[in-house]
Amino acid sequence: MGVIQGNPIDRGGVRVHRSAMEMLTNPYRGAAEEISVPADTPFPSVAVAQVQELLNRCPSAAATPLSSAPGFADKAGVAEVWIKDERGRMGLGSFKALGAAYVIARDAVIGGPGSIADRTYVTASAGNHGLSVAAGARIFGSNSVVYIAETVPESFADRLRSEGAKVVREGTQYEEGMAAAAKAAEDNGWILLSDSSWPGYFERPHRLMEGYLAMMAEVFEEMSEAPSHIFLQAGVGGLAGAAAAIARDEWGDGPRIIVVEPEAAPALIGSIAAGKSIVTEGPVSAMGRLDCKEPSLIALKGLARDADQFVTITEEEADRGTRELAAHGFATTPSGGAGLAALLAFGATPEMLRLAPQSRVLAILSEGPE
Numbered sequence: 001m002g003v004i005q006g007n008p009i010d011r012g013g014v015r016v017h018r019s020a021m022e023m024l025t026n027p028y029r030g031a032a033e034e035i036s037v038p039a040d041t042p043f044p045s046v047a048v049a050q051v052q053e054l055l056n057r058c059p060s061a062a063a064t065p066l067s068s069a070p071g072f073a074d075k076a077g078v079a080e081v082w083i084k085d086e087r088g089r090m091g092l093g094s095f096k097a098l099g100a101a102y103v104i105a106r107d108a109v110i111g112g113p114g115s116i117a118d119r120t121y122v123t124a125s126a127g128n129h130g131l132s133v134a135a136g137a138r139i140f141g142s143n144s145v146v147y148i149a150e151t152v153p154e155s156f157a158d159r160l161r162s163e164g165a166k167v168v169r170e171g172t173q174y175e176e177g178m179a180a181a182a183k184a185a186e187d188n189g190w191i192l193l194s195d196s197s198w199p200g201y202f203e204r205p206h207r208l209m210e211g212y213l214a215m216m217a218e219v220f221e222e223m224s225e226a227p228s229h230i231f232l233q234a235g236v237g238g239l240a241g242a243a244a245a246i247a248r249d250e251w252g253d254g255p256r257i258i259v260v261e262p263e264a265a266p267a268l269i270g271s272i273a274a275g276k277s278i279v280t281e282g283p284v285s286a287m288g289r290l291d292c293k294e295p296s297l298i299a300l301k302g303l304a305r306d307a308d309q310f311v312t313i314t315e316e317e318a319d320r321g322t323r324e325l326a327a328h329g330f331a332t333t334p335s336g337g338a339g340l341a342a343l344l345a346f347g348a349t350p351e352m353l354r355l356a357p358q359s360r361v362l363a364i365l366s367e368g369p370e
Helices: 048-055 070-076 100-111 128-139 154-162 174-188 203-211 213-222 238-251 267-274 297-306 315-327 338-346
Strands: 015-018 021-025 066-068 080-085 120-124 143-148 166-169 229-233 256-262 309-313 360-365
Touching: 021 267, 021 338, 048 100, 048 203, 048 213, 066 213, 070 080, 070 315, 070 338, 080 213, 080 338, 100 120, 100 128, 100 203, 120 128, 120 174, 128 143, 128 154, 143 154, 143 174, 154 166, 203 213, 203 238, 203 297, 213 238, 229 238, 229 338, 238 256, 238 297, 256 267, 256 338, 267 297, 267 309, 309 315, 309 338, 315 338, 338 360
Parallel strands: 080 360, 120 143, 143 166, 229 256, 229 360, 256 309
Antiparallel strands: 015 021, 021 309, 066 080
């Protein structure tokens, strides 16, 4: 299990271990100003209209499906499961297509034709964020450099190269690649485009998370009423932070929002427990896209306000969830189906997440199979 470095919670949050899994009831819910982050850390944006306006100019920016999964709901012991299926998003196979590519498109629109042709965008990626950077840079005539860990499959490195990126391997964990990307940006005058945020680096990740709002806006158009539960998987927390913020803006306090992490990378649950951002330790997870040991500060601040509970799942539970999803026609990776895997795992003890036979659950299938 991941080792959490930090102080224990002292604000009445309930923390429960069930076998190797962990659950923490958020003690900051509705009061995120009390969590310790830099004062200039912004909350996640909910300005979805400007995102939609820009995406409407892109011919590949069609809505992705929202599918009912009655067989999976039966397995989980709930009334309904709705799956937002991001496997076909803009031909890149992941919700991440809405992030970095949106930032680059916005740079181009603001700067005018040819304004970014000579720019180089650099990032580190555990997977699909790098594809979004590479694709966005290629479309607008810029260059891209993507740092990936030694553990990332070569097949994924080839996908990055096919989008025009220069691929550099660095270290065994995402954080090592991010440090190398930041240094390369400083040394070469490149533009760092990370999907995480830290002190002094907020503007671009804030905009990047804004791009994810388009996904939830599509959900709002199709769901006639709010779900009772929303399961959101998290690495650094960008997807979860953006989705939770706009869900609260649209649906208020009704849905119970549950953030799901690998037990090997409990960055958000550990930080919430400590009352500040901390670095966690743990082995490499098969949930590679979520295997991030330190949270994005923007996401942490937003989720401290908006999430009800934080949970971790084991490698075995993620594998079970992936297999069950494939059996019901939703083939994905352990990362892509982690939220739904948590629904199955905690279904055996439904009282922990206030699940009931009448519960209506929304989850995101964040990427396609490798």
